[in-house]
Amino acid sequence: MAEPRVxxxxxxxxxxxxxxAARKGIKAAGGEPVLVNEDFPSLPxxxxxxxxxxxxxxxxxxxIIGERAGWRAPSGKLVVEEEFEKAQNRDMPVLLFLVAGDREDxxxxxxxxxxxxxxxxxxxExxxxxxxxxxxxxxxxxxxDKPSDEQPDMQRVKDATSAPCDLGxxxxxRTxxxxxxxxxxxxxxTLESDKFRHRVYRIAHALxxxxxxxKEQKSHSLSQNALVITQRSSSRQRRGKEDVRIEIGERGRIIVDASVTEPDQRGMGAGMVIDASKIKGVARRAYAFAEAFFDEIDQHGRYQQFLxxxxxxxxxNRKIVDEVDPQQKTFSVPYGAQNDHIVAFDTxxxxxxxxxxxxGGEIGRILTRIRRKRESDTQKGF
Structure with missing residues (x-):
C-alpha cells in the first residue's frame, strides 16, 4: 500500500x-518524507x-521548533504557523518536536x-x-499501519475490466x-463543473x-460518481476509427476506451485482423492522458502508485498481427476464438x-499478454 506522506x-x-534527521525517522517508520525546500523541483x-x-x-x-521563528508570510503569520493552520484545517495528525534550549520571543x-x-x-523535547x-x-x-500480507482491494479495477464499453x-x-x-x-x-470538464478536454486534445x-464530435455526461466524455467519428468513411470514451471518477479512476480498427482498409484479409501497432498506440495515448491529468491535479506527487x-x-475472430497488408486477399482466421473480450492481466x-x-515496457507487456491469451483461445477452439 502507499506510504503515508509526512x-x-x-x-x-x-x-x-x-x-x-526527521527525514530518516520518517523513512524508518515506513512513511514518505515531504521536504519542499530540499526535494521539490522548480514550480510555476x-x-x-x-x-x-x-x-x-x-x-x-x-x-520542529528550535531557537528561531523564521520568516513571516504576507499574512503576518510565521511560515511554520501558516503551514500548521493548513494542516489543522484539513484535520491532519500533528506531531510536535521542540529542540531544547533558549528560543527567541x-x-x-x-x-x-x-x-x-x-x-x-x-x-x-x-x-x-x-x-x-x-x-x-x-x-x-x-x-x-504496517503493510499486511493481504492483497490490496482491486475490485474497482476488476469491475471495470469485466465489462468494457462497446464502441459499436x-x-x-480499454485501459x-x-x-x-x-x-x-x-x-x-469540481467533477460537475464546466471548468473541470474543459480542463479534461484540453488535456485530452494536447499534442x-x-x-x-x-474535428470529431463529442458529448459528456455524469454517470454515478464519474464524468464521461465520448467522441464519435463524424465522417462516414472514418466511422468508428476515432471513437473514444473517457471516464474519470471521484476517486481518480481513469477508464479509456478507444477503437483499434482501421475501417478504411481494403481487402478481405485486412478486415479480419487487428494491427498490433494500433493497440500500442491507443494504450500509449491513454497513459499519456493519465500522466498529464495527474501532473495537473497532483503537482506534489501525492499519488505515486496505481493499479x-x-x-x-x-x-x-480477428487475428493480432504486426503489420497489415491491405492487398492480401486471403487470411488465416482463428475461428475457434470468439471471446467478447481479453483481459491482459488476471490480477x-x-x-x-x-x-x-x-x-513503453508496460504497453509491450499488455500486448504480449493479450496475444498469448488470444493464441490460447484459438488452440482451445480447434
Missing amino acids: FVSSVIDGFQPYRE KSSRNACLDAVASSDIYLA EAERLARRLSDYVEGYFRV VESPTELQEETERALERLI GRPSL VLMPEREEEVIDPM SVKLLRY HNAVLANPG PRNISRNTLREP
Whole structure:
C-alpha cells in the first residue's frame, strides 16, 4: 500500500541536520518524507503556495521548533504557523518536536501556541538530531499501519475490466488506472463543473496526448460518481476509427476506451485482423492522458502508485498481427476464438508514476499478454 506522506515544517537556514534527521525517522517508520525546500523541483507558483499545497497533499504534519521563528508570510503569520493552520484545517495528525534550549520571543510564542495544554498538541523535547530521528520514528510507528500480507482491494479495477464499453461492436482497447490510495481525489462539485470538464478536454486534445481530436464530435455526461466524455467519428468513411470514451471518477479512476480498427482498409484479409501497432498506440495515448491529468491535479506527487489493467474488447475472430497488408486477399482466421473480450492481466498490476511517463515496457507487456491469451483461445477452439 502507499506510504503515508509526512510534511516536515521548520525553519530552513541552519536547521538542515534536524530536517535530515526527521527525514530518516520518517523513512524508518515506513512513511514518505515531504521536504519542499530540499526535494521539490522548480514550480510555476510562489514558494508560499507550493508549501501550503504540499501540506494539503500530505497525510501527517510534523513540526520542529528550535531557537528561531523564521520568516513571516504576507499574512503576518510565521511560515511554520501558516503551514500548521493548513494542516489543522484539513484535520491532519500533528506531531510536535521542540529542540531544547533558549528560543527567541516569536519562536517561544509559536511553541506555546502549538503545545497549548488545552488546544495544542503533546510535545516531545529533543536535544540532538539523533534524538529527533529516534523520536520521529517512535511517534510515527503508532500512526502508520504496517503493510499486511493481504492483497490490496482491486475490485474497482476488476469491475471495470469485466465489462468494457462497446464502441459499436468494433474492436477497442480499454485501459483502467486507479490510484492505490482509497480516498476522494476529485471533489464532487469540481467533477460537475464546466471548468473541470474543459480542463479534461484540453488535456485530452494536447499534442503530447492526442486522445481526442478537435474535428470529431463529442458529448459528456455524469454517470454515478464519474464524468464521461465520448467522441464519435463524424465522417462516414472514418466511422468508428476515432471513437473514444473517457471516464474519470471521484476517486481518480481513469477508464479509456478507444477503437483499434482501421475501417478504411481494403481487402478481405485486412478486415479480419487487428494491427498490433494500433493497440500500442491507443494504450500509449491513454497513459499519456493519465500522466498529464495527474501532473495537473497532483503537482506534489501525492499519488505515486496505481493499479492498472487493460482489456481488448470485441476481438471476434480477428487475428493480432504486426503489420497489415491491405492487398492480401486471403487470411488465416482463428475461428475457434470468439471471446467478447481479453483481459491482459488476471490480477491488476501495480505501477508507479514513473511508468506513466515512460510506459513503453508496460504497453509491450499488455500486448504480449493479450496475444498469448488470444493464441490460447484459438488452440482451445480447434
